[in-house]
Amino acid sequence: xxxxxxxxxxxxxxxxxxxxxxxxxxxxxxxxxxxxxxxxxxxxxxxxxxxxxxxxxxxxxxxxxxxxxxxxxxxxxxxxxxxxxxxxxxxxxxxxxxxxxxxxxxxxxxxxxxxxxxxxxxxxxxxxxxxxxxxxxxxxxxxxxxxxxxxxxxxxxxxxxxxxxxxxxxxxxxxxxxxxxxxxxxxxxxxxxxxxxxxxxxxxxxxxxxxxxxxxxxxxxxxxxxxxxxxxxxxxxxxxxxxxxxxxxxxxxxxxxxxxxxxxxxxxxxxxxxxxxxxxxxxxxxxxxxxxxxxxxxxxxxxxxxxxxxxxxxxxxxxxxxxxxxxxxxxxxxxxxxxxxxxxxxxxxxxxxxxxxxxxxxxxxxxxxxxxxxxxxxxxxxxxxxxxxxxxxxxxxxxxxxxxxxxxxxxxxxxxxxxxxxxxxx
Amino acid sequence: xxxxxxxxxxxxxxxxxxxxxxxxxxxxxxxxxxxxxxxxxxxxxxxxxxxxxxxxxxxxxxxxxxxxxxxxxxxxxxxxxxxxxxxxxxxxxxxxxxxxxxxxxxxxxxxxxxxxxxxxxxxxxxxxxxxxxxxxxxxxxxxxxxxxxxxxxxxxxxxxxxxxxxxxxxxxxxxxxxxxxxx
Numbered sequence: 088x089x090x091x092x093x094x095x096x097x098x099x100x101x102x103x104x105x106x107x108x109x110x111x112x113x114x115x116x117x118x119x120x121x122x123x124x125x126x127x128x129x130x131x132x133x134x135x136x137x138x139x140x141x142x143x144x145x146x147x148x149x150x151x152x153x154x155x156x157x158x159x160x161x162x163x164x165x166x167x168x169x170x171x172x173x174x175x176x177x178x179x180x181x182x183x184x185x186x187x188x189x190x191x192x193x194x195x196x197x198x199x200x201x202x203x204x205x206x207x208x209x210x211x212x213x214x215x216x217x218x219x220x221x222x223x224x225x226x227x228x229x230x231x232x233x234x235x236x237x238x239x240x241x242x243x244x245x246x247x248x249x250x251x252x253x254x255x256x257x258x259x260x261x262x263x264x265x266x267x268x269x270x271x272x273x274x275x276x277x278x279x280x281x282x283x284x285x286x287x288x289x290x291x292x293x294x295x296x297x298x299x300x301x302x303x304x305x306x307x308x309x310x311x312x313x314x315x316x317x318x319x320x321x322x323x324x325x326x327x328x329x330x331x332x333x334x335x336x337x338x339x340x341x342x343x344x345x346x347x348x349x350x351x352x353x354x355x356x357x358x359x360x361x362x363x364x365x366x367x368x369x370x371x372x373x374x375x376x377x378x379x380x381x382x383x384x385x386x387x388x389x390x391x392x393x394x395x396x397x398x399x400x401x402x403x404x405x406x407x408x409x410x411x412x413x414x415x416x417x418x419x420x421x422x423x424x425x426x427x428x429x430x431x432x433x434x435x436x437x438x439x440x441x442x443x444x445x446x447x448x449x450x451x452x453x454x455x456x457x458x459x460x461x462x463x464x465x466x467x468x469x470x471x472x473x474x475x476x477x478x479x480x481x482x483x484x485x486x487x488x489x490x491x492x493x494x495x496x497x498x499x500x501x502x503x504x505x506x507x508x509x510x511x512x513x
Numbered sequence: 514x515x516x517x518x519x520x521x522x523x524x525x526x527x528x529x530x531x532x533x534x535x536x537x538x539x540x541x542x543x544x545x546x547x548x549x550x551x552x553x554x555x556x557x558x559x560x561x562x563x564x565x566x567x568x569x570x571x572x573x574x575x576x577x578x579x580x581x582x583x584x585x586x587x588x589x590x591x592x593x594x595x596x597x598x599x600x601x602x603x604x605x606x607x608x609x610x611x612x613x614x615x616x617x618x619x620x621x622x623x624x625x626x627x628x629x630x631x632x633x634x635x636x637x638x639x640x641x642x643x644x645x646x647x648x649x650x651x652x653x654x655x656x657x658x659x660x661x662x663x664x665x666x667x668x669x670x671x672x673x674x675x676x677x678x679x680x681x682x683x684x685x686x687x688x689x690x691x692x693x694x695x696x
Contacts, residue, residue: 179604282671329636347647349640417634
């Protein structure tokens, strides 16, 4: 794996100055595709509230799949197809050029954009998208997703969201936050003096489940994102934690510990009936559904240290999945079911590892960060976001499932922990 | 000598308990326990008058023993090794004192708060903290406390007492705190 350091940062657009997280790409793919996003034309009299083409540039660059061209290096800045001089872009060693225009309309904005293949000298994509005045960023991410899908074959995740927990140094304030996948537009959705852990998305992305200690012990709450309505869902005697929605959203796997023996349970969300899945004196925790909705991955200390196991919810059969090293925990599965991602301890350091489900081959993805934990996989299976320690603070960092692309989302204050990447919004 | 007289009146069981407590907890009482006890035996043979005063000093002894017990109970935080939930020997004397107090005061109750250091995963550490609380709970019950007096809760790695990222801080964070709700 050859490291290709992209320039640390970034485009300074006004709205990001108030966001808490800022993306820094620390490592991109060596095979990153060179693409030039020409600043879009704009027919309005005052400045656009969001620089759409800059957001698209930023999205493509932060994915690690693209190497974007600085506007200062562009020979011309065309807005119309007829203005594109392919020889110029060829000389700049660009594979693709994106041009576009933003128009103010009665009910909002319309953006038209084109993608040109420099080598074939042909337009390969033309699209028009409209949105309300408040949705300029959404329009930009939509365009990024569209281009990303067209050029890589993989759905883009620029329109997805993150939820994560921030805390102050004294751990006297815990905030559950909601933000764009690039860290922009952060919103506080719940705040407490008591710890909040293990946020998880419902598959329809309409609500989140999380563990709150507001009643002096760990209990599982649901919160509807659109309304903010909270509901205490799992609060049996003992400790209730680690919620995970089934892929169809009808069931919730969780951990219930009565008198110190954590086991995996599944709740039918329609009837609220629970079924015990494991019954072992060891620690069983961190359940996560396999893509088939029938099996659960979970962490167990039944062999001494924590290892990942797979449980068949139909017959409760358990098989061990991880074997390398003495600490493997908190497994997450990619949407295609092919890679398992988890926390792996090697040489007394905690890192994120991916394991090929078929071959069992393990690949340690992270090395620059310390105390890596809480991995969460992007819904297109491209990236893993996780919490790590840097300069005595907890930050969010991301790595591609193949280990080639890395970026960080350093925060301006406090510790950022427990990220959960949303599904793709339909 | 007042101490000599005191030791004379030690009930066997009580004495054994205090000495064992002193042996494992290197504290002020250690010197008194090991050096004075033999002298007491020696003097007991010759000095019959002192027996008379034994009853009087008995009260004082109980007070002092209670003080020793109370001193032991001042330790309310108990530490653990990484990824371990087994009790270390240095905490046992203090936990025995807590157990004795709880046994003698059925209305008293405690919350056993388990914690982990920041290494490893959040949920596994939550379970680990609970394991540690349970170890303390079992030990207290084996030494006379009633299960209904002992509430177990884990905060995992969420409530560190030391914010550093080194073994010194980690060792302080891997702990169970005994918190009295009523005495």
